Amino acid sequence: MGFAVTDVQRDLIDNVRRFVRTEIVPLEFELDPDEGELSPDVLAGLVVKTKQMGLYNIDVPEEFGGAGLDIVTRTLLAMEMSQHRAGLYAPCYAAFGQPDMGQLYDGTEEQKERYLYPVLRGEKKSFFALTEPSGGSDPARSIQTRAKRDGSDWIINGSKTFISGADTADFGLVFARTGDQGSGRDGITCFIVDADTPGFSVRRVIHTLRSGHYPTELSFDDVRVPASAVLGEVGQGFSLATERLTKNRIPYAAGCLGVAMMAHRMAVEYAGTRSVFGAKLADHEGIQWMLVDSEIDLRSAALITLDAAERADSGKPFRTEVAMAKIVATEAAGRVVDRAIQIHGGYGVTKDLPLERWYRELRIRRIGEGSTETQKMIISRDMLRGRYTGLLDR
Amino acid sequence: MSVSMTKPWTPLTEESLGQVPGALGVFEVADEGGTIAIDYAGGHSPFGLRGRLQEWLGQPGLRFRYERTNAYLSRYRELVQVFANEHGAPPRNLADAGHRLGHIRPN
Numbered sequence: 001m002g003f004a005v006t007d008v009q010r011d012l013i014d015n016v017r018r019f020v021r022t023e024i025v026p027l028e029f030e031l032d033p034d035e036g037e038l039s040p041d042v043l044a045g046l047v048v049k050t051k052q053m054g055l056y057n058i059d060v061p062e063e064f065g066g067a068g069l070d071i072v073t074r075t076l077l078a079m080e081m082s083q084h085r086a087g088l089y090a091p092c093y094a095a096f097g098q099p100d101m102g103q104l105y106d107g108t109e110e111q112k113e114r115y116l117y118p119v120l121r122g123e124k125k126s127f128f129a130l131t132e133p134s135g136g137s138d139p140a141r142s143i144q145t146r147a148k149r150d151g152s153d154w155i156i157n158g159s160k161t162f163i164s165g166a167d168t169a170d171f172g173l174v175f176a177r178t179g180d181q182g183s184g185r186d187g188i189t190c191f192i193v194d195a196d197t198p199g200f201s202v203r204r205v206i207h208t209l210r211s212g213h214y215p216t217e218l219s220f221d222d223v224r225v226p227a228s229a230v231l232g233e234v235g236q237g238f239s240l241a242t243e244r245l246t247k248n249r250i251p252y253a254a255g256c257l258g259v260a261m262m263a264h265r266m267a268v269e270y271a272g273t274r275s276v277f278g279a280k281l282a283d284h285e286g287i288q289w290m291l292v293d294s295e296i297d298l299r300s301a302a303l304i305t306l307d308a309a310e311r312a313d314s315g316k317p318f319r320t321e322v323a324m325a326k327i328v329a330t331e332a333a334g335r336v337v338d339r340a341i342q343i344h345g346g347y348g349v350t351k352d353l354p355l356e357r358w359y360r361e362l363r364i365r366r367i368g369e370g371s372t373e374t375q376k377m378i379i380s381r382d383m384l385r386g387r388y389t390g391l392l393d394r
Numbered sequence: 395m396s397v398s399m400t401k402p403w404t405p406l407t408e409e410s411l412g413q414v415p416g417a418l419g420v421f422e423v424a425d426e427g428g429t430i431a432i433d434y435a436g437g438h439s440p441f442g443l444r445g446r447l448q449e450w451l452g453q454p455g456l457r458f459r460y461e462r463t464n465a466y467l468s469r470y471r472e473l474v475q476v477f478a479n480e481h482g483a484p485p486r487n488l489a490d491a492g493h494r495l496g497h498i499r500p501n
Contacts, residue, residue, distance in 0.1 A: 033437035034467045167475060167496045195497055202497040204397045205472040207465035214468035216498070351437035 003306050009073050015053055016080040023049065024092050028085045033351040036090040036212025046095035047122065057120055059100035059251075064120060066097070071250060075309040078251040079302070082258030085354035088361045089213040091255060100248065101126050103173060103190065103240045107231055115171055115192060127172035129160040129218060130241050136162060137374045139175070140185040140238055145220060147176035147189060154178075154230070156191060156199075156223040162215040167202045169195055174220070175237050183235075190237035192229045199223040209360040245369060249322045250312060252369050253305045253329035257298060259358045260333035263340035264294045266355070271343055281343065290339045297332035304328045307391075320382040323375035330365040331372065337362055397476050398500055403457035406450055414460065416442040420469045421460035423450055423487075431487035432477060434470040476500050 005013065023046060027038065038046070050056045058074065060066020069077070081091040097120075104116040118124035135142035145158025156176050166172060171194045179187020193200060199221040206215045232240050268291060271282040281287045305328070308321035337358045341348030348355045366372050382388040399422055404410050406423065421443055423431040435446040443460050450456055463469050475496035478484045484491065 032467065036467075167471075167498050169497075200497075201499065204498065205468050207463065207468050211465045211467040211469075214465075214471070 003303065003310075005076065009076055012055070012073060013076055013080055016055070016077050017083075019049065019053070019095075020080060020083055020087075020092065024084045024095075031086075032212075033085065033354070033357060034211040036086050036093070036210075038093045043093060043095060046093070050092075050095050050097075055096055057097035059097065059102075060120060061105065064105065064116070066120070071247075071309040071312045072306060075250055075254045075306060078254035079258040079261065082255040083262040085357060086212060087262075088255055088259050088358060088365070089210060091258075098122070098125065100244070101128070101173065102244050102247070103231055106240070107192075108228070110228060111192060111231065118170075124170040125165060125168060127163055127166040127169040128244075129163045129166065129172050129174045131160060131162045133159060133161050137371060139241065140188065143175060143177050143188055144181070145174070145176040147178050147191060150224070152227045154191065154225050154227070156193070156220045156225065158220050159203075160218040160220075162206060163218055164213065164215050166195070166216045166218055167205070171195055173231060175241055176220075178234055185238035186235050188237040188241075189234045190231040190240050191225055192231055193220075193223060193225055197223050197225065209364055246319055246322055247312065249326045249369055250305065250309050252365070253301075253308070253322075253325040256329045256333035256362060256365050257302055257305060259354075259362070260294075260336040261298060263337045263355055263358060264291075264298060266353070267291060267294065267340040267343045287343060290343060294336040294339050297336050301325075301328045301332035317387070320379050320388040323370075323378040326370065327372050327375045327379075330362065334359075334362045334366065396500075397472055397498060398480075399459060399461060399473060401459040401461065403459050406447065406453075406456040406458045408451060410458075411444055411447050411451070414444040414447055415462060416444045417462045418464055418466050419443045419460055419462040420466055420473060421447060421458055422473070422485075423447075424457045425455055429477065429485050432470065432473050432485050433487060434466040436466055471496075472498055 027042065047056060055067050057066035058069065058077065062068025078091070081096065082088055086093065101119060104111065104119070107116060115124065115126070119126055130136070130139050132143055132145060134144050145156065145160065147154045147156045156174065158176065160174070171192055174191045174193045175188055176191060177183065177187050178189040200223050201219050203217045203219055206217055208215065271287050271291065272280060274281045305325040308318060308325040311318040311321045337355060341355045341359060344353065344355060347353055350356065379388070403424060418435055418437070419442070420432070420434045422429050433446060435442040439446050443462065447458055447460070450458070461469065474484055474488060475498040478495045479499045483489070
């Protein structure tokens with residue numbers, strides 16, 4: 001293993017860093033501190049620039065017109081793209097393309113024409129509906145939304161919760177049980193549901209610590225969809241979901257590290273300029289040790305995250321490494337931002353600085369995309385069942 | 395649980411605004427014909443809700459109501475969607491804002 005950044009990666013990092021600092025950060029002086037969206041006109045102007053950079057649709061494979069990056073490079077860029085106020089949940093306000101809906105690449109030609117290509121062109125928005133009120137950590141067992149055959153159609157009934165973007169989406173990927181309640185992962189099917197289908201409704205916004213990018217609660221009351229709405233095979237929806245969730249945890253982890261890196265830089269700079277008790281903050285041992293702890297947190301978490309990315313690129317099983325990265329990055333980023341706030345004192349908790357927003361939103365990251373405890377279960381299961389090879393035994 | 399704002403209306407006067415906190419939150423303003431504005435007091439709003447509502451002083455016959463919340467942006471977008479789906483268009487203050495209607499409807 002080795003993480004020397006290549007010349008190509010260096011150029012990409014520099015380009016994205018310049019884009020964030022010259023195009024994104026200045027916009028945020030005018031936006032509300034909790035904002036997570038840009039007006040369509042402003043976003044369109046940014047997209048022209050990311051297309052010129054060759055980085056539009058950054059998560060999309062090359063054969064579908066995307067940037068076609070390897071996962072290590074994507075991870076490095078995720079660390080750069082999140083280094084602004086809204087960066088954790090809206091990195092560059094989606095100027096590099098909408099979040100990946102990788103499952104659609106495996107759809108039929110008709111599904112690609114109707115859903116995938118419009119998303120890639122930025123004409124349609126989508127949502128991903130897996131979590132239910134009965135639980136989100138163990139969807140294979142907790143999914144109670146049911147889809148029953150009715151002739152060649154399917155009728156969906158149930159509810160979903162903590163679903164982002166559903167209130168303004170054109171369609172969604174909805175996971176419903178088509179087998180018995182005890183059928184586990186083999187009884188779940190993925191359906192593409194248009195948002196204007198009768199019986200589908202967005203009941204409410206769920207108000208959380210993050211205000212600019214919010215989850216919603218959905219209900220499905222006798223939602224009728226045709227057989228052509230099944231994505232993949234009947235009963236194989238769970239593998240579609242988990243594949244996406246596992247891979248997405250790598251940029252998810254990297255995004256946390258990006259904001260933490262920026263918070264740390266702010267803390268170092270502030271400690272070097274602010275004086276207290278006749279000396280710079282940076283001259284006090286208590287502050288020095290906080291800065292060192294943050295540096296070690298960031299370095300170790302970045303290495304573990306890049307290791308997971310490299311493992312994913314290698315084609316070998318990477319679930320355990322990704323789970324580790326998700327834990328370490330989200331937990332470390334929370335500690336780093338917390339220390340940065342402490343070093344900034346009262347200013348750290350004001351909306352004048354982005355630290356308080358990152359602090360709130362990072363708290364969610366320890367739960368979202370599989371909580372720390374769920375990741376630990378994955379790791380321990382793989383260790384105890386001999387499915388994981390230690391670093392020095394690879 | 396209603397997703398619309400259900401608090402009673404208060405006449406919009408200098409005196410009544412004195413009771414409004416300088417906090418983050420969302421508010422609605424109405425005239426005799428109904429709600430004409432949905433807006434929020436966010437991180438850049440001097441004196442929070444009170445400051446934002448004071449901008450409406452001087453127009454006779456207005457009423458207001460508000461909710462104090464740190465989740466002001468998500469609550470604001472929820473209220474606008476519910477209103478727009480109920481009335482077919484966003485309130486007057488957002489008529490030119492180009493808002494997508496969204497799918498959240500009144501319960």
